Every structure is written in structure tokens, then in C-alpha cells.
Amino acid sequence: MNEPLNPPPEKPAGSRELSLCPCKSRETYAACCQPFHLGRAKPETALQLMRSRYSAYFFRFIDYLVSTTHPDTREPDLKTRLEETIHETNWRFLTIVTTSKGGADDKVGKVEFVAEYFESGQPHDLHERSRFKRYKGAWKYLDAKG
Numbered sequence: 001m002n003e004p005l006n007p008p009p010e011k012p013a014g015s016r017e018l019s020l021c022p023c024k025s026r027e028t029y030a031a032c033c034q035p036f037h038l039g040r041a042k043p044e045t046a047l048q049l050m051r052s053r054y055s056a057y058f059f060r061f062i063d064y065l066v067s068t069t070h071p072d073t074r075e076p077d078l079k080t081r082l083e084e085t086i087h088e089t090n091w092r093f094l095t096i097v098t099t100s101k102g103g104a105d106d107k108v109g110k111v112e113f114v115a116e117y118f119e120s121g122q123p124h125d126l127h128e129r130s131r132f133k134r135y136k137g138a139w140k141y142l143d144a145k146g
């Protein structure tokens with residue numbers, strides 16, 4: 001069922017920092033999404049948040065996914081649902097199609113992307129238009145249209 005496509009969590013410290021970010025930015029993880037995952041920095045743009053959420057799905061950082069979902073659309077059982085389903089999916093690639101607004105001076109933003117993944121050994125594409133909205137100054141994921 002679960003092929004070891006993602007790095008196991010027991011890998012020695014430091015190995016992730018040197019590897020390329022799973023969000024396919026071509027930056028190292030340490031220079032890209034890791035500071036957001038560790039809470040050392042906040043995404044300045046909706047696109048940065050979107051990429052860091054993709055990477056959080058990749059590494060299965062459920063708490064990050066919950067905390068970056070906007071309170072207006074966050075289902076009370078989101079964490080439980082992620083815990084039940086997140087291991088079924090192995091994320092393979094991310095392509096950003098377009099972005100609109102979502103900049104340092106905006107309050108809302110949209111990111112259209114295609115995320116490729118395997119589920120039960122079968123390849124799938126998720127083509128989604130995600131909406132992002134600030135909450136107390138920080139970018140949050142609001143909702144999506146397929």
C-alpha cells in the first residue's frame with residue numbers, strides 16, 4: 001500500500017535541509033518551505049503558502065495543514081480527517097498554472113495548480129483553483145474549486 005516514496009521521518013537530522021524542496025521550487029527545503037513548517041517565518045504571498053501546504057502534505061505535517069486553513073472554512077473534524085486519509089496519498093509533482101493577487105499588499109489571492117500524486121498505486125492529477133485569504137495578517141487557505 002504505502003510505497004516509501006517520501007523520506008521516512010527517522011532520517012538523520014540535516015538530510016532534509018540539504019535536499020530539494022518537495023514543492024518543486026528548485027530551492028533547497030531549508031531555503032524554501034522549511035522555515036514556514038518550523039514556524040520561523042510566515043509566507044509573504046499566497047503562492048508561498050500554497051507551496052508550503054503542498055510540502056506539508058508531502059511530509060504529512062497535519063498540524064501545519066490545520067493551522068493554515070482559514071477559520072471560516074476549517075471543518076471541526078479536519079485534523080481527524082487528515083489523520084485518516086493523508087497516508088493514502090503520495091505526492092509526486094507540483095506545477096503552478098497561474099496566480100492572481102495574493103501578494104504582500106493583498107488580502108486575498110488565488111493560485112491555480114496541478115498536483116500529481118499516487119493513490120493505491122495509481123497516478124492521479126489534482127487540478128485546482130485555491131483561494132487564500134489573510135487572517136490576522138497571515139495567509140490562510142480558504143477553499144478550492146476543481
Ligand SMILES: [Zn+2]
Nearest residue numbers: 021023032033
Ligand atoms: Zn518549497
